[in-house]
Amino acid sequence: MKQYNSKHTAVLSTRGFYTILTICCLIIAVSAYVLWTSADAPNDDELQASTPIITPVESPDLSEDTPVLSEQPTTVDDEAQQEQPAEDSASETAPAPTVTVSAPIYVRPSSGPVITPFSGDELLFHPTFGDWRVHTGTDFAAEPGETVLSLTDGTVQEVFEDGLYGTCVTLSHAADLTSTYRGLTDVRVVAGQVVTAGEALGTVAETIDAEAALGTHLHVEAARAGTPVDMLELLGESEIE
Numbered sequence: 001m002k003q004y005n006s007k008h009t010a011v012l013s014t015r016g017f018y019t020i021l022t023i024c025c026l027i028i029a030v031s032a033y034v035l036w037t038s039a040d041a042p043n044d045d046e047l048q049a050s051t052p053i054i055t056p057v058e059s060p061d062l063s064e065d066t067p068v069l070s071e072q073p074t075t076v077d078d079e080a081q082q083e084q085p086a087e088d089s090a091s092e093t094a095p096a097p098t099v100t101v102s103a104p105i106y107v108r109p110s111s112g113p114v115i116t117p118f119s120g121d122e123l124l125f126h127p128t129f130g131d132w133r134v135h136t137g138t139d140f141a142a143e144p145g146e147t148v149l150s151l152t153d154g155t156v157q158e159v160f161e162d163g164l165y166g167t168c169v170t171l172s173h174a175a176d177l178t179s180t181y182r183g184l185t186d187v188r189v190v191a192g193q194v195v196t197a198g199e200a201l202g203t204v205a206e207t208i209d210a211e212a213a214l215g216t217h218l219h220v221e222a223a224r225a226g227t228p229v230d231m232l233e234l235l236g237e238s239e240i241e
Contacts, residue, residue, distance in 0.1 A: 104152050104174065106234050107198040109181060110218045112141035116211075118230040127213040136228040137182070137221035142204040144216050145186075149198045151179045151222065151231070156193045164210035165219065169201050176225040183208035183219055 116124070116139035123132040154173040162168050165182035169189065172178050187202040189195060204218050211219060222231045 105197040106152050106236075107149050108140075108235060109149050109151055109179075109220050110140035110142045110146065110204070112143075112146075112217070114232070115139045115141050115214060115217060118228070118232065120228075120230070126211075128211050137180075137219050138231045139211065139214060140218045140220065142216060142218045144204055144206045146204045146218075148181055148184055148201045148204060148218060150195045150201055151220070151234070152177075152197045154179070154195055156189045156191050156195060158191050159187055159189065165208055166205050167202070171195065171201075177229075178223050179231075180221045180223075181218065182221070183211075183217070 116135055118138050119135040121134065124135045125131075126133050126135075150171060152173050154171040154177075157170045157172045157178065159167070159169050162182065167184045167187055168180055168182045169184060169187060170178060170180045181201055183205045184202040185205040189201055195201070204216060206216055208214075208217070208219060211217070220231060222229050222234060
């Protein structure tokens with residue numbers, strides 16, 4: 001009897017050991033599983049941080065005073081496209097501006113015939129001094145007191161006295177043209193005055209000392225940029241009257 005109890009007790013002791021060992025292993029496995037799952041699961045703070053906050057937006061109150069936009073608003077590009085054809089058509093139909101330059105009008109300073117023409121480089125006999133010299137002006141026969149007219153539009157450059165030609169008037173014109181009228185009296189213009197073609201400058205004096213042998217006449221000179229030119233060419237006259 002004692003022998004049976006000893007064997008039975010040994011068997012129970014061996015089985016009890018393995019049972020306890022198994023239970024411990026299970027407890028360890030369950031504890032490890034719980035710890036592993038709890039580590040991976042997000043906490044409440046993380047859930048709150050990752051959860052997006054949605055703020056409700058109130059819908060606008062559309063009353064009768066609220067302007068209603070058209071379904072197809074006109075953009076800036078559309079307006080530019082609508083205006084472009086008008087500009088193009090205007091540029092195509094509008095004529096180009098024309099600049100008209102009128103030719104100068106030349107008027108005879110005196111109505112009398114030419115008694116001594118412009119000689120240029122050619123020498124002419126000078127009856128007053130009895131020698132041959134060039135004649136840079138044009139002499140018109142005239143009566144004392146006859147009105148002297150401006151050759152063309154211009155400005156009075158100066159009114160001066162000359163020891164041989166008496167009172168003289170010089171006008172400046174366009175294109176570097178100047179004209180000088182010698183042997184005047186009763187001068188009616190002053191320096192700086194603007195005159196027109198055919199405007200009265202004064203009257204013919206009784207004599208010109210430098211050309212006294214020719215009698216009463218008007219001596220007129222023309223020059224372009226300082227170079228003497230033939231006044232008859234400006235007047236369109238080709239022959240001495």
